[in-house]
Amino acid sequence: MKPLFTLCFSLLLFGAPSVVAAEVGFAQVEPLFQQHCVKCHGAAKSLGGLNLEGRAAVEALIEEGLLLPGDPENSEVFARLTLAEDDKLRMPKGAPPLKAEEIDAFRKWLEHEKLFEAGDAPAPAAAAAAPADEAKEPTPDPADPAAITRIEKAGGVALPRYAGSPLLMISFPSQPANTGDDVVDAILAVAPNVCELSLARTAVTDAGAARLAALENLEALHLEQTAVTDAGVAPLAGLPRLRYLNVYGSKVTDAVLEPLAKNGALRRLYVYETPVSYAAAKKAMASRPELEINLGWNHPEVARERLTQEKERLEAEKKAAVAQLEEAKAQIESADERLTELAKELEVAK
Ligand code: HEC
DSSP, X not given: OHHHHHHHHHXXXXXXXXXXXXXXXXXXXXXXXXXXXXXXXXXXXXXXXXXXXXXXXXXXXXHHTSOOTTOGGGOHHHHTTSSOTTOTTOSSTTSOOOOHHHHHHHHXXXXXXXXXXXXXXXXTTOOOOOHHHHTTOOOXXXXXXXXXXXXXHTTOEEEESSTTOSOEEEEOOSOGGGOOTTHXXXXXXXXXXXXXXXXXXXXXXHHXXXXXXXXXXXXXXXXXXXXXXXXXXXXXXXXXXXXXXXXXXXXXXXXXXXXXXXXXXXXXXXXXXXXXXXXXXXXXXXXXXXXXXXXXXXXXXXXXXXXXXXXXXXXXXXXXXXHHHHHHHHHHHHHHHHHHXXXXXXXXXX
């Protein structure tokens, strides 16, 4: 069995870049939280006191005991998914249960002892920068307090990345639908300070999004569930520090992948529920192996790839098991033969 394991393992590590790796990591389940949970359990609205939006929020659930790494069945976040359909406690509340393969993804993720890998991009709520980046972290002058007040007046929240940092994480959690391009001026007034920005679910348009290209120190940008198209996103491809871009549920197309893939800083791109095609995503990833483009767990091609990988793995395991069985049969046969001989010899030795 050992060589088989090694084979699977090396396929995992060195296989062609895939849209969704065979392993289920946080990158694979985050879209599921976004799709099914965040409207009730997000930064803006946390029903039952639960926030499932972004890595930092989900990671905090380990401390709270709602996520038990290595123990899906006893993890509240998972257990709630598998209750009977008419159980009042079942999640997502008021919606049909998740599909079997989605539940399975959560299970596989929670079976890991380490739920988060270093490469998982932090959402704007995440306070700590990746340690490797800290050395070369930009140090702009602190933002003008009057400019921060302006952002707050526009419904925004601006938090230092960590205590004393001049870098800001800005989001517009309350009434995102009433937040439009007019907040961009307030954001640009602190341009060098913005390291993370969320305009998710706001009414921002291409005109507003394109102006964010001036945020020279921006590392993570959330534009998911907005009306932005390629015209608003392509100008952002030149952002020199952009590592994480989420445009899930927007209108971006294949055309935006080429300029984005040329951005050497970009590591994670979320495009599920957009017109972006599987073929274009694969091509872009082939050109930039360290870029992961996430098309969503449910994308038909992604699902097919995942199922094919599982099928191949099981077939290989089965083959190995059959070989073991054959070996065991041969052992039984030769033991039987010898036992017959021994019986005869014992008879003679009486
Ligand atoms: C339509 C709104 C809604 C959606 C969507 C929703 N929830 Fe909930 N959730 C609630 C409410 C309300 C509560 C508090 C009442 C309760 O505990 O049942 C809750 C409570 C919970 C709790 C218990 C929290 C605690 O502190 O014990 C968990 C865990 C949970 N939800 C997980 C999820 C997950 C995972 C999803 C997505 C798959 C989800 N929920 C989707 C409304 C929702």
